[in-house]
Amino acid sequence: MKPNLFFLNDDAKILHLMEQGDEEALVMIYRQNRKAILSFVTRNSGSEDDAEDVLQESVIILWERVRSGRFEQSAKLSTFLFAVAKNVWSRKRMRKLREPASEFDNDQFDSYERSALDEMIDSERSEHIANAMEQLGEPCRTLLTLYYWEEHSQEEIAAEMGFANAATVKSKKYTCKKMLEKILKESGMYVGLAQS
Amino acid sequence: MSEQGKKYWTDDPELVERYILGKLSPEEMERLDREIAGCEPCKAIIAREAEIAAGIRRHGRDRMKADLRKKLRRDRASQFYSYQYIGLAAAVVVIAIGIGLYQIWFSDLVAPKQFQHPQIIITSKPDTSGNIREQQNDAERDSKQIAEGSAVQKKSERREGIRIERQSASQKFAERTVEPTVSGNAPAKNDHPSVADGGSVAVSEALPENHSAAVWLIGNVVMIGERAGSSMEKSSRSSSSGEMTAVKKSSDGKVIVRHRAVKELPSDRAAASRASGQIETLLERNDDKLVLTLFDDSVNESDVQQAVIESLSDDLLVVALPNQRITYHLPSGWNQSSRSR
Structure with a gap:
């Protein structure tokens, strides 16, 4: 039986739900911030569809951060989300207009820093790899997603997926990566990857 | 990976993954960066691992985005239905009030x-x-x-x-x-x-x-x-x-x-x-x-x-x-x- 928890504010509740892996948190924060981000994107040459896309991506980036334990709350969630949305829209607009990414107003919201991996995610190659992941069966797809995307430790994955221990996860992960590389090779997508 | 027989840390796949995912301290990251500075094959290993990690992340994001869209559609639909139910309930109340008023004015219910x-x-x-x-x-x-x-x-x-x-x-x-x-x-x-x-x-x-x-x-x-x-x-x-x-x-x-x-x-x-x-x-x-x-x-x-x-x-x-x-x-x-x- 779940204990009844009381939260001081919506942010605390959303973060708790995210930590528990409850995707309802995404809907909650989406609803809370939709108006502001819709307004921002449409005021900056974007359409309503662009705004929806930006908001969804921003919400998911927040989810990634929280799930991987890399989120440190120093402001309201809406503040963080707005900063992420600005960054995401800046990159999307850059790609649309084929012009260098320009920063929006340098204000308090520009605290969101992208990692090297974040920079690579939007690349064409990562899209190929994402497609190859669709062809990868279970449990490899879930295992690799938990490890690389949600950044769970091998111990956590062992507990979540019912493997004996972390060593089993490590071995399974190695096998799964090889399978993914094989799919990429067979589809000709691996050619572009750097060879060891 | 070895270059002229020299061992590099990129030969350890676990360490490479942790490096890629940023799970090392800044000092350690700096040290590892210095070590592979002159090792081109090491850089290639890092790049390949990073591409795979980015692709898997993208897959995770795409799936979650699709799930979120489904949830939002369902949410909007249920909101629409709840508005419909509210509207229906309001209509029933209005009709009931109307019937009540009609009876008050035209039926046997009211004394005056x-x-x-x-x-x-x-x-x-x-x-x-x-x-x-x-x-x-x-x-x-x-x-x-x-x-x-x-x-x-x-x-x-x-x-x-x-x-x-x-x-x-x-x-x-x-x-x-x-x-x-x-x-x-x-x-x-x-x-x-x-x-x-x-x-x-x-x-x-x-x-x-x-x-x-x-x-x-x-x-x-x-x-x-x-x-x-x-x-x-x-x-x-x-x-x-x-x-x-x-x-x-x-x-x-x-x-x-x-x-x-x-x-x-x-x-x-x-x-x-x-x-x-x-x-x-x-x-x-x-x-x-x-x-x-x-x-x-x-x-x-x-x-x-x-x-x-x-x-x-x-x-x-x-x-x-x-x-x-x-x-x-x-x-x-x-x-x-x-x-x-």
Whole structure:
């Protein structure tokens, strides 16, 4: 039986739900911030569809951060989300207009820093790899997603997926990566990857 | 990976993954960066691992985005349905309120409205004994009988002069309400003379569309002076006339004053002893008119012709005859209804 928890504010509740892996948190924060981000994107040459896309991506980036334990709350969630949305829209607009990414107003919201991996995610190659992941069966797809995307430790994955221990996860992960590389090779997508 | 036999940290896949995912301290990261600075194959390993990690992340994001879109669609749909349910509930409430208001204004549920429409009329058999005749018009009678649902019965009733006597809940209510107001003078069910008890006056209930009503009142007489011809003289003249039909309408046609001899009173009304200076009076309402029938032998046709309605308010009616003034306390609501119509 779940204990009844009381939260001081919506942010605390959303973060708790995210930590528990409850995707309802995404809907909650989406609803809370939709108006502001819709307004921002449409005021900056974007359409309503662009705004929806930006908001969804921003919400998911927040989810990634929280799930991987890399989120440190120093402001309201809406503040963080707005900063992420600005960054995401800046990159999307850059790609649309084929012009260098320009920063929006340098204000308090520009605290969101992208990692090297974040920079690579939007690349064409990562899209190929994402497609190859669709062809990868279970449990490899879930295992690799938990490890690389949600950044769970091998111990956590062992507990979540019912493997004996972390060593089993490590071995399974190695096998799964090889399978993914094989799919990429067979589809000709691996050619572009750097060879060891 | 080795370059000219030298071992590099990129040969450890676990360390590479942790480096890629940023799970090392900044100092460690800096140290590892320095170590592979001159090792191109090491950089290639890092780049390949990073591409795979980025691709897996993208896959995770894409799947979650698809899930989120589904959730939002479902959420919007359920919101739409909840709005529909709210709208439906609101419509039901509005309709219920509407029906309630309709009933308040037009049905039997509310006392004042019913009181303004007591469904009582006075009818009689064809005159064989010189009693009161208040004939309903044929159209009214026909419609009432059609409502009874039998044409055969209608013919039979016409032939025999029998009235269908009905009493609805609304009439009962009206009578209950009237009685205390007029101090027992209202024509309660048992007070009504009927064919059965020998009188020719029957109190029957009209159909709801007939807005007629009657109530017995006691008029208090104040003499305001003698005139030529004594009251005795008038009395004898009146009594001998058998049936007085003098009618006086008020200037606005709202009040009609009639006169009848005392002997025409229904037996139970006649039996009641009245103090001198009081006149048994039947007040009827027929649509928007009040009909006042005075049962008094001291009043004659000429008096009625000269009658003046001195005052007509919600609860008071004063009729001035040439030598007397008769005051009536009207039951609550009687005059209002004629005004509202």
